[in-house]
Amino acid sequence: MDSIINVILVDDHPLVMEGLRSFLDRDHGIIVLAVFDKAKDLLAQLPSYKVDVIVMDIRMPEMNGFELARSIKAGYESIRLVMLSGYSYEEYQRAAFEIGVHAFVPKNAPYSSIVNAIRQSFLGNILVTERAMQYMNRDRLTRMEHRILQLIAQEQNNQQISDELGISKRTTESHISSILIKLGVDSRVGAVVKGFQNGILNA
Known part of the structure; x- marks a missing residue:
């Protein structure tokens, strides 16, 4: 029952x-x-x-x-x-x-x-x-995800981001996928736009 x-x-x-x-x-x-x-x-x-x-x-x-x-x-x-x-x-x-x-x-x-x-x-x-x-997820990026989003906004590609942060390209790609999911977008450009809109990135 x-x-x-x-x-x-x-x-x-x-x-x-x-x-x-x-x-x-x-x-x-x-x-x-x-x-x-x-x-x-x-x-x-x-x-x-x-x-x-x-x-x-x-x-x-x-x-x-x-x-x-x-x-x-x-x-x-x-x-x-x-x-x-x-x-x-x-x-x-x-x-x-x-x-x-x-x-x-x-x-x-x-x-x-x-x-x-x-x-x-x-x-x-x-x-x-x-x-x-x-x-709710808009400001819950990890510190690493936030840094990667900043580098994406600087038009760095995945390999450049990996070299900058000293991590593998696969790890970079995994972080970027997480960023896209959390921000509810389907592209790097969309992530940057949403980042500025939500105040995660500063102009």
Whole structure:
């Protein structure tokens, strides 16, 4: 038998949360323990609940979703967090995942997507869009990758880069492949352009 997932909903828009609660109540594998319209009220009562997943909005009065997520993670590391937002900016998603949120779902997504996010989060899986993953990886080049990207921007070929850094050509090619994947591009030129756009390279 599948595990029951205990969920708490937090949003200052009651119609949104009641609609979601009504949908979740029809799922026999999910129990909605409570609905809160204020983050501070949730934090005050959280010790009395045995909750697996908290679904929260970003924009709330007094304490926003990011602040709430940090507070929860500081005291309840095992609780999974699903964040809802009317904005799908990659910056928001990046900030959410760095805090420890497991899923970021647009508010206009179908309820089934939110259910999937709850289930995947409960299992410990991270749900992130491809665009957000590229954005989050933008400044995670290793020191060697950053140096190689600088040399690519100086129009050095693979052999010249290898000679400059004292590494094999195969190693250079491996680093370049990693750079392209992390930046979400398919060419050296694209990597340089993205490097300048994201501030990894300086003009």
